[in-house]
Amino acid sequence: MAIDVAADAVVFGYEVRRGLExxxxxRRIEPFRGEWALPGGFVYEQESLEAAVERELREETGVQVNYMEQLYTFGEPGRDPRKRVISVAYVALVKQSGHRVLADSDAADARWFPVDALPALAFDHAQILTKARERLRAKLSYEPLGLELLGEKFPFSDLQNLYESVLGRSIDRRNFKKKFMALGILDELSEKSSGLGRPATLFSFNKKKYQALKEKGIVLEII
Amino acid sequence: MAIDVAADAVVFGYEVRRGLExxxxxRRIEPFRGEWALPGGFVYEQESLEAAVERELREETGVQVNYMEQLYTFGEPGRDPRKRVISVAYVALVKQSGHRVLADSDAADARWFPVDALPALAFDHAQILTKARERLRAKLSYEPLGLELLGEKFPFSDLQNLYESVLGRSIDRRNFKKKFMALGILDELSEKSSGLGRPATLFSFNKKKYQALKEKGIVLEII
DNA sequence: GCAAAAGTGTTCCTTTTACACCCATGC
DNA sequence: GCATGGGTGTAAAAGGAACACTTTTGC
Known part of the structure; x- marks a missing residue:
């Protein structure tokens, strides 16, 4: 009956040059010492599950998340070779994955990996990650996504690239823009981005409208 | 770190005369002795979460479920007045709620309650139930529903009533039938139902097509 | 001037919605 | 014959999908 309870996080970051990560x-301890794993750890006696995830993320990776939601609880006996451990998994979203330096690490190492070039993972973490990617994909169709992953200002193409990364396929530019703009959650800035090719208009999320829409739910079928 | 883990189930049943239940x-023990609660209990050391739910359901209510999925894990410190307990909640669907006699009860009593006439609930079970109803509602739009709740043969109006019960609003008869039949998962039987008014054609689910559709996912926006 | 990415509308088609009258049976 | 629930189709509107050329910049 008394079972060890862990809280683990699948933390997604996005940067144009690197894609979804x-x-x-x-891990610096057994089991699976030296292998890669999701950040997380045991929940303290008087700590909420969310607090445990945030604490572990801070200790192990130094990141602060912009959004977090519970994903699923993995509880098969045998998923930890030592003893019975159930893991409550969370999905978290972080801005600026590329820029952030992982500070004060409690773990041996912490790194961002592109979702399509992952190392082997400890425990059943590969399974957790698969489910997290499905969740993210599903979220697109009933909630807007982007505020929690993109910077303050971004060209529209960044948003489209993010959607394409999550969905794993390409999207028609005109239709996507038409639909997304119709949500009314993007503010067009007068500023332009520099870079190769024609400069792009920058956008920012209108946070109030974004949150309102998130609570109400949307139907945004992407082509 | 060692925390008590419980598994609880929100078991839905449906019968035309009684609606969604x-x-x-x-409860026959403290805390909340005498109050109504979701069936469930502590998970054994070497038992999967699903097995624990099924065992508790069998012990406390005698029902056998047709479908079960994990809902959410509730883990706030203080949700159990005695000690730290986290509860992994499941949603289960059962056929023939009305006919079934609750046998061999381990609990003081077990009963079906219409979802709109619930008693006060122990712990945070009211919150769990609210989330379960939301999940059921959401499921309608991406998966067909009915096979797990209705009998082998049923008039089409039963299916519509089920959908109306879950959604909490009325649906246009012609449009609903058109959409649902287009899924191709219902077989029309030659048999007719008796009863008041014109006899109704009976239908049954085509289980193969139903499961295929369930896995693939549907988009069934109901008016 | 050329390579690179940004920007922009229209047409067709499918899907959704709204809506009302007749039918078969039991009493 | 009347009350009860079952059964059926169409027209108008909205939303989704497909699709290509021009513009602005850096080099």
Whole structure:
């Protein structure tokens, strides 16, 4: 009846040059010492599950998340070779994965990995990650996504690239823009981005409208 | 770190005359002795979460479920007045709620309650139930529902009533039938139902097509 | 001037919605 | 014959999908 309870997080980050990434830590203790795993750890006696995830993320990776939601609870006997451990998994979203330096690490190492070039993972963490990617994909169709992953200002193409990364396929530019703009959650800035090719208009999320829409739910079928 | 882990189930049943119902048990021990609660209990050391739910359901209510999925894990410190307990909640669907006699009860009493006439519930079970109803509602839009709740043969109006019960609003008869039939998962039987008014054609689910559709996912926006 | 990415509308088609009258049976 | 629930189709509107050329910049 008394079972060890862990809380683990699948932390997604996004940067245009690198695409969708996941934050992993290298274990410095057995079991699976030296292998990569999701950040997380045991829940303290008087600590909420969310607080445990946030604490572990801080200790192991130094990141602060912009959004977090519970994903699923993995509880098969045998998923930890030592003893019975159930893990409550969370999905978290972080801005600026590329820029952030992982500070004060409690784990041997912590790094961002592109979702399509992941190392082997400890425990059943590969399974957790698969479910997290499905959740993220599903979220797109009933909630807007982007505020929690993109910077303050971004060209519209960044948003589309993010959607394409999550969905794993390409999207028609005109239709996507038409639909997304119709949500009314993007403010067009007068500023332009520099870079290769024609400069792009920058956008920012209108946080109030974004949150309102998130609570109400949307139906945004993407082509 | 070692925390008590419980598994609880929100069991839904449906019968035309009674509508959508939830199975509750009356607690025979403290805390909340005498109050109504979701069936469930502590998970054994070497038992999967699903097995624990099924065992508790069998012991406390005698029902056998047709479908079960994990809902959410409730883990706030203080949700159990005695000690730290986290509860992994499941949603289960059962056929023939009305006919079934609750046998061999381990709980003081077990009864079906219409979802709109629930008693006060122990612990945070009211919150769990609210989330379960939301999940059921959401499921309608991406998966068909009915096979797990209705009998082998049923008039089409039963299916519509079920959907109306879950959604909490009325649906246009012609449009609903058109959409649902287009899924191709219902077989029309030659048999007719008796009863008041014009006899109704009976239908049954085509289980193969139903399961295929369930796995693939549907988009069934109901008016 | 050319390579690179940004920006922009229209047409067709499918899906959704709204809506009302007749039918078969039991009493 | 009347009350009760079952059964059926169409037209108008909205939303989704497909699709290509021009513009602005850096080099």
């Amino acid at each position: 996941v934050l992993l830590v290298q | 939830v199975l509750l048990v009356q």
